[in-house]
Amino acid sequence: MKKIFFTLVSIFLLACCTNVHNGKVNSGIKETNIQVFLNSCLESNPNARNNEITRGMLADTIRTRLQAQIGDTLAILSGLTFDFEMCLEYHRRFNTFESDIDRNAGKYAVKFSTSNFNNESISSDKFNVTLQVLTVMNKEDVANLKDNGKYQIQGTFVDFANNSEETGFLLPSGGYFIDYPSVFMDSLDEEKMIINLGTIILDNIKLKPM
Structure with a gap:
């Protein structure tokens, strides 16, 4: 009888210790900036x-909340890993006079992308996330990028991709495109939403290879 009693006590104490330990582990899990932002x-x-x-x-x-940070760095990018997707050169169109279209001649439009599928820091039981970054880089800097390379990115937030002359991103083709945040239900997981954070334009970009 004593053996049974002590065995039960031992199991109880072990369970208590396990719960306390798990509580400490769970309480130690810190949300990333992007998770805090989206949950808010x-x-x-x-x-x-x-x-x-x-x-x-x-x-x-x-x-609206992200556009309030135009001209500053975006905290939500902290710790995210982006894939280098592609680059396109800005070719000079007019040789006889200067044009705003040629302001980036010789440089490159560069695209990076990320999602919860390659970023644990975005993962959530409420949503899946996608995000693209567009920026203009010098040829010498683009030469250092690796195909499918992974990078952490920071820079000055200009705006989302839009067709305005003030903050729109002029493509090498001479046109603009629009990509603001959008939200829709995930067709593969009815419990989740897909949050497309759109395409953000960054200036003065800084890259950290991962």
Whole structure:
């Protein structure tokens, strides 16, 4: 009888210690900047999953809060790993006179992308995330990039990709494109939303190879 009693006590104490230990581990898990930001936006839009209208409202919240940081660095990029996707050269179009179209002649438009599929720091049981970055780089700097290379990125936030003359990103083709945040339900996981953070334009970019 004593053996059974001591065995039960031992199991109880072991369970308590395990729970305390797990509590310490769980409490030690810190949300990343992008998780904190998106969870805050979700808290402001608790009905985001309802329908297309409410998801559009969440996308507007994300856009507005990020655009408030134009001219500064974006905290949500901290710790994220981006894949180098592609680069396109700006060819000179006019040789006889200077044109705004040729302001980047000889440089390159460079695209990076990331998602929760290659970033544990974005993972969540509420959403999946995609994000693209566009920037202009000198040929010498582009030459240091590796195909499918992974980099951490920071720079001055100009705006989302848009077609305005003030903050739009002029493509080597001479045109613009628009890519603001959008939100929709994940067709592969009905419990999650896909949050497309759009394409952000950065100046004065700094890269850290991973």
